[in-house]
Amino acid sequence: MIIDGLTIKKMFVSGCESMIxxxxxxxNIDSTFGDGDHGVTMEKISKVMIKKLNNLENNMDLHDFFDDLGSDVMGVNGGSAGPLWGTFISGMALGINEGVKEVKVEDVKKMFKYALEELCDITTARIGDKTMMDSLIPAVNSMQKANGTLEEVMKAAMDAAQEGAKASENFISKFGRAKSYKEKTIGTQDAGAVSMKYFFKGLYEGLDRESCK
Structure with missing residues (x-):
């Protein structure tokens, strides 16, 4: 199937709305061991993305669009979330050739693969460190293994992200303010992992089921 700019817009706007x-x-999660501002920060990032996404049209260069979108997110104030999410979004551009205006399912998988690789270049956090990576890594890995329609691929990612967020409650925080609480953080899910879970949930829910067949 061919995935155009309108389909991309619906998916990513839905992902942002889900986080909002x-x-x-x-x-509430971040207030337990963090600064309590993660919800506000993710709302800011989501609104910046939605504003940009609303200008996405079918004839636009998707490589340049995601590169620019990531740059906009990078400038959001709110600790490390802006740079991390900005790198993540900009990294998606690496999975799209310059000048491309439509993509296929395999291209979407590549977008997320490169996005994760870019993120891994700027952070040492991995699964088990109680960060956004607890959801993101399983989600992207599940996408790469999944075959079939865009709906099937994104469903696999959503399910893996949800499982990853749930699993984060079993880990000890190793990054940010929460790491000073050590074992006390066990039993609470990581806010970053949960926000990523919401993002993938929204991506899936934003799909037009008929066009995904």
Whole structure:
């Protein structure tokens, strides 16, 4: 199937709206061992993305669009979230050839593969460190293994992200303010992992089921 700019827009706007809808939960989680501002920060990032995404049209260069979108996110104030998410979004451009205006399912998988690789270049966090990576890495790995339609690929990613966020409650925080609490952080999910879970949930829910067949 061919995935055009409108389909991309619907997916990513839905992903952002999902994170905004989870603002209260994200704030509550981050208030336990962090600064309590994660929900607010993710709302800011989501709104910056939605504003840019609303200008995405079918005839636009998707490589340049994601590169620019990541740059916009990079400038959001709110600790490490802006640089991390900005790198993640910009990294998606590496999975798209310059000048391309439509992509296929395999290209979407490449977008997320390169996005994760770019993120791994700027952080040592991996699964088990109680960060956004606890959701992101399983989600991207599941995408690469999944075959079939875009809906099937994104469903695999959503399910893996949800499982990853849930698993993060079993880990000890190793990054940020929460790391000073050590074993006390066990039993609480990581806010970054949960926000990533919401993002993948929204991506899946934003799909037009008929066009995904």
């Amino acid at each position: 809808n989870g603002k209260e939960e994200l704030t």
